[in-house]
Amino acid sequence: xxxxxxxxxxxxxxxxxxxxxxxxxxxxxxxxxxxxxxxxxxxxxxxxxxxxxxxxxxxxxxxxxxxxxxxxxxxxxxxxxxxxxxxxxxxxxxxxxxxxxxxxxxxxxxxxxxxxxxxxxxxxxxxxxxxxxxxxxxxxxxxxxxxxxxxxxxxxxxxxxxxxxxxxxxxxxxxxxxxxxxxxxxxxxxxxxxxxxxxxxxxxxxxxxxxxxxxxxxxxxxxxxxxxxxxxxxxxxxxxxxxxxxxxxxxxxxxxxxxxxxxxxxxxxxxxxxxxxxxxxxxxxxxxxxxxxxxxxxxxxxxxxxxxxxxxxxxxxxxxxxxxxxxxxxxxxxxxxxxxxxxxxxxxxxxxxxxxxxxxxxxxxxxxxxxxxxxxxxxxxxxxxxxxxxxxxxxxxxxxxxxxxxxxxxxxxxxxxxxxxxxxxxxxxxxxxxxxxxxxxxxxxxxxxxxxxxxxxxxxxxxxxxxxxxxxxxxxxxxxxxxxxxxxxxxxxxxxxxxxxxxxxxxxxxxxxxxxxxxxxxxxxxxxxxxxxxxxxxxxxxxxxxxxxxxxxxxxxxxxxxxxxxxxxxxxxxxxxxxxxxxxxxxxxxxxxxxxxxxxxxxxxxxxxxxxxxxxxxxxxxxxxxxxxxxxxxxxxxxxxxxxxxxxxxxxxxxxxxxxxxxxxxxxxxxxxxxxxxxxxxxxxxxxxxx
Numbered sequence: 001x002x003x004x005x006x007x008x009x010x011x012x013x014x015x016x017x018x019x020x021x022x023x024x025x026x027x028x029x030x031x032x033x034x035x036x037x038x039x040x041x042x043x044x045x046x047x048x049x050x051x052x053x054x055x056x057x058x059x060x061x062x063x064x065x066x067x068x069x070x071x072x073x074x075x076x077x078x079x080x081x082x083x084x085x086x087x088x089x090x091x092x093x094x095x096x097x098x099x100x101x102x103x104x105x106x107x108x109x110x111x112x113x114x115x116x117x118x119x120x121x122x123x124x125x126x127x128x129x130x131x132x133x134x135x136x137x138x139x140x141x142x143x144x145x146x147x148x149x150x151x152x153x154x155x156x157x158x159x160x161x162x163x164x165x166x167x168x169x170x171x172x173x174x175x176x177x178x179x180x181x182x183x184x185x186x187x188x189x190x191x192x193x194x195x196x197x198x199x200x201x202x203x204x205x206x207x208x209x210x211x212x213x214x215x216x217x218x219x220x221x222x223x224x225x226x227x228x229x230x231x232x233x234x235x236x237x238x239x240x241x242x243x244x245x246x247x248x249x250x251x252x253x254x255x256x257x258x259x260x261x262x263x264x265x266x267x268x269x270x271x272x273x274x275x276x277x278x279x280x281x282x283x284x285x286x287x288x289x290x291x292x293x294x295x296x297x298x299x300x301x302x303x304x305x306x307x308x309x310x311x312x313x314x315x316x317x318x319x320x321x322x323x324x325x326x327x328x329x330x331x332x333x334x335x336x337x338x339x340x341x342x343x344x345x346x347x348x349x350x351x352x353x354x355x356x357x358x359x360x361x362x363x364x365x366x367x368x369x370x371x372x373x374x375x376x377x378x379x380x381x382x383x384x385x386x387x388x389x390x391x392x393x394x395x396x397x398x399x400x401x402x403x404x405x406x407x408x409x410x411x412x413x414x415x416x417x418x419x420x421x422x423x424x425x426x427x428x429x430x431x432x433x434x435x436x437x438x439x440x441x442x443x444x445x446x447x448x449x450x451x452x453x454x455x456x457x458x459x460x461x462x463x464x465x466x467x468x469x470x471x472x473x474x475x476x477x478x479x480x481x482x483x484x485x486x487x488x489x490x491x492x493x494x495x496x497x498x499x500x501x502x503x504x505x506x507x508x509x510x511x512x513x514x515x516x517x518x519x520x521x522x523x524x525x526x527x528x529x530x531x532x533x534x535x536x537x538x539x540x541x542x543x544x545x546x547x548x549x550x551x552x553x554x555x556x557x558x559x560x561x562x563x564x565x566x567x568x569x570x571x572x573x574x575x576x577x578x579x580x581x582x583x584x585x586x587x588x589x590x591x592x593x594x595x596x597x598x599x600x601x602x603x604x605x606x607x608x609x610x611x612x613x614x615x616x617x618x619x620x621x622x623x624x625x626x627x628x629x630x631x632x633x634x635x636x637x638x639x640x641x642x643x644x645x646x647x648x649x650x651x652x653x654x655x656x657x658x659x660x661x662x663x664x665x666x667x668x669x670x671x672x673x674x675x676x677x678x679x680x681x682x683x684x685x686x687x688x689x690x691x
Contacts, residue, residue: 003028005069010437013430014409015072018388022088025073029092032069033099036062044108050116052129056136060433060487064440070096071429075445078421079390079413081174090167097163101156104143113137128657132488135656142287144276151275158272165265169246170421170610172256176245177217177422180252182237185212192230194354199454200224217242218416219423220451223462227338227353239335240598247600248575258603259576265609266578270567282565285615289498290622290660294565297618298558304621304674305554305590308683311547312592319344319545334595345544351537353462359534360466361524362414362450362459368520369473372510376644377481377652378402384409391417393452399480408432408442408480414469415459416449423606424448424468426475426504433487442491444476458524463538466520467511474507475500483653494656497616499664501623502630503652509631509680512539515639543682550621550681551590557618559586560608564615576602625677626664632676633668 004016005028077089144155201213225238244250246258273284282294323329323340346352370381387396399408429443453459479491521530607613637643650667
């Protein structure tokens with residue numbers, strides 16, 4: 001059987017998505033891992049003095065081989081998680097985890113790296129290669145290379161179990177979202193919702209052979225109700241279903257319950273950290289980040305909370321007063337917040353999301369985003385036909401330099417659909433590296449969950465969705481604009497996790513830039529550019545409820561940090577008591593509005609329980625300081641071309657080849673300051689050092 005996951009990477013570099021089936025996954029991975037093990041053993045048995053060409057380069061080849069076999073499988077599991085793809089993914093994951101631990105705990109391999117680092121040849125390497133080797137030695141130590149045999153076995157067992165638990169956590173969340181739906185037969189129940197939202201709900205019902213309308217927990221459907229429905233009972237019903245996903249509460253109580261998974265994940269992470277000599281998992285997390293200690297991060301978050309909370313309280317007081325004055329609402333609740341915020345924004349700013357939406361036709365927004373990048377970095381982006389994809393909605397684009405030479409490619413999968421993971425993300429398809437066959441060009445996946453186009457209309461985006469698209473494209477540019485030739489530190493590889501959001505959050509700033517809005521915000525029917533008055537209001541809206549938005553993110557970040565720093569293995573918690581008690585304490589300190597007792601936010605907090613943000617969710621706020629300060633450099637230079645080139649040459653092009661702080665200083669000329677973030681969000685004028 002021709003296995004499309006094993007095709008020659010030189011002649012067929014891109015995944016053959018039209019041919020890849022779930023049954024190909026395990027067979028391909030088995031073959032690749034067996035080949036890698038044999039090559040690694042031969043390399044270690046050769047007796048040759050370690051060198052870059054005889055050690056690092058062959059290992060990069062092995063990693064690339066795995067990525068080409070496993071990357072498409074992992075991606076397809078995220079974008080079309082059918083039962084067959086789940087089985088294939090879950091069959092492969094333990095094998096991949098076991099191989100990773102095996103390599104990272106290989107003492108002969110570790111000694112080879114140590115010998116290379118101590119060699120005369122190492123002294124002649126450039127800074128990029130020296131960082132590759134230094135990072136590898138660090139990662140060996142963080143993988144338990146120095147542990148005695150019985151503790152190495154325990155490390156391996158924990159790693160295998162964590163990979164299984166984290167996948168199951170995400171599957172429970174996906175299942176909970178897909179299992180819930182509400183059939184509405186009386187259109188009066190949907191009063192206040194936009195025509196587009198009702199049409200989308202009607203099309204979902206038709207797809208199920210139902211009359212009427214079908215509401216779901218996919219975010220576009222949920223947001224259409226929670227932000228616009230005049231039906232308070234319906235808003236509460238959707239809020240409860242959404243806030244209790246995969247938990248012991250709500251309409252699906254106990255069906256997809258993540259309670260026990262959270263407890264076991266936390267306990268195993270704590271044990272893993274202590275095996276490696278750290279006091280807790282948060283300390284282990286900091287070992288690969290810009291921040292030095294959990295206490296440093298906590299001080300940063302608490303300081304920002306103290307600055308933001310007065311503004312957040314003022315936001316909430318004004319919102320409650322508005323709801324009371326408008327509708328006599330005296331028992332303001334969380335399911336009222338988004339609804340009245342939208343009404344308040346419309347009344348105070350003369351602006352609503354639905355008034356903006358006709359100006360954000362998806363294709364026009366994409367072209368406008370590309371124009372920004374071309375202006376900043378001197379590149380062009382063009383659609384490419386005849387490349388295999390996994391769904392008809394997916395488009396592929398090539399990046400070209402100033403002379404029209406392609407140097408990267410990405411897939412864009414924009415719309416929500418069944419069996420697709422919620423949220424938005426960028427992932428690597430192929431990493432840039434220079435090999436004996438030449439330069440391997442980077443390829444990325446950009447995946448979102450926007451509202452699909454409706455009959456007779458293009459896909460029309462909210463401004464929040466525009467911001468999300470720019471954010472993910474910022475990650476993509478970090479991957480695609482790298483000029484580093486060593487895979488381990490090219491693009492997003494080797495970048496401190498709390499700096500990896502800098503390029504993505506930097507791109508968000510252009511969604512409020514007048515020149516950019518004039519390019520991409522044209523009415524889909526008349527082609528009229530967004531009026532200047534509306535652009536001014538949109539820019540002003542950035543500060544609207546910025547205090548509430550800030551403390552919400554700080555609540556998540558402090559909760560995550562303390563959850564992993566302060567874990568007490570002696571505390572008995574079987575049903576999430578540990579999580580809820582800590583979250584209540586954090587909310588008492590930071591939040592201005594506490595949710596009802598049934599709210600189970602952590603049960604769907606896949607960033608920290610299934611993703612890479614454990615004890616690292618603070619990275620969003622940490623990197624937001626960096627991104628705001630970086631954008632301030634553009635404002636100060638009046639958006640000079642030279643500033644864009646410098647940002648590309650320092651932050652984007654160098655990937656993880658240097659420490660993140662060194663790159664920021666290289667771009668900005670100093671360490672980051674919090675001033676620009678406070679100014680952009682209207683949270684005060686105090687100046688301080690954030691990192």
